[in-house]
Amino acid sequence: MELLEVWKTIRRRLWLVLLMAVLAGGTAASLCRWYLPKMYASTATLMVIPGSDSGAGSGGGTYIDTLVAAQQMVATYAALAESPEVLSQASQGLTNAPSPTALSHDVTAAAESGTNLMTVTVRANSPLLAQELANGVAQTLSSTVARVTGQSGLKVVASAKEQEKPVSPRTLRTTATGLALGLILGLLMSFIWNSLDDAIRREEEIVGALSCASLGVISRIPEAQGTAKRVASHAANPQRSVSS
Known part of the structure; x- marks a missing residue:
């Protein structure tokens, strides 16, 4: 075509x-x-602090070694942030908080590329609940890491703020x-x-359908012009009648 x-x-x-x-x-x-429910997101930022056994405080350790060690720990901390234990403690006491299983689908923990920072983002159906859950997860994660490792491996450096603009839809x-x-x-x-549509609208379509030559095309008479001609014809032949 x-x-x-x-x-x-x-x-x-x-x-x-x-x-x-x-x-x-x-x-x-x-x-x-x-129809689609509005979802809000809030993000808390944490700093990963390597322990003394990772080379951060040793004389031979460099800043690059410290950064690499911190980035290696982020993956573990991110998985821990989405664990049922952390989510259950973080949502405890909050009004309209979802269950830990439902909350696990709305929590995202990720590392900031090239830094020893990680973010915890929580989505909820209200901006206040999203803020409270994000701060709760960050605080619970920090205390859980301290309890398990015996060291302050995480520190909240930026608390989550209430965001009035929904992220979806x-x-x-x-x-x-x-x-x-x-x-x-x-x-x-x-x-x-x-x-x-098999209607014939053009001259070449007629030629193709009938397999014969075309002698000419009768132009379409505009409606107003056709009406005027019929009125003039009746005026010129007043005695003509139409039989039923």
Whole structure:
């Protein structure tokens, strides 16, 4: 199919393409506005402090050795942050706090690349609950590491703050995605409709269908012009009547 034919097909069914885009975009926006629950996130930052047995305090230890040792411990601490014991203690006493099993899906602990810092991010259905849970997990993790290792291996350097802007659903991005999918669906439906449409609209289609030459084309008479001609014809032949 040539580009000109593609453009003619799109232009002929443009109303369908626009309708599908509006419907899909409107549906996505409505879902974000009325049905999908809002989720908020809050993040606490901790510093990993290597123990004396890791080379941090020895005379031969360098800053690079300390940093490498700290980064190696982050993976262990991150896994510990999502453990049921830590999550159970962190959510204890909080109103509307989820169960440790449900909370484990909304807690993310990760290392800051190139540093001995790690972050604990918690998602919840309210900004205050997200803040309280993030701070609770950070404090519980720090005390748990101190109890297990006997050293202050973690220190909270930045407490979680209450964030009023939800992280999901992202209305603008979701609506834009809906519009794009609606346009694609509208285009597909236009081409399918066009392939199923066997109406003859052009001279070359008649020639191809009948396998014969074309002598000429009768132009379409505009409605207003055709009405004027019929009125003039009746005026010129007032005695003519139409038999039933």
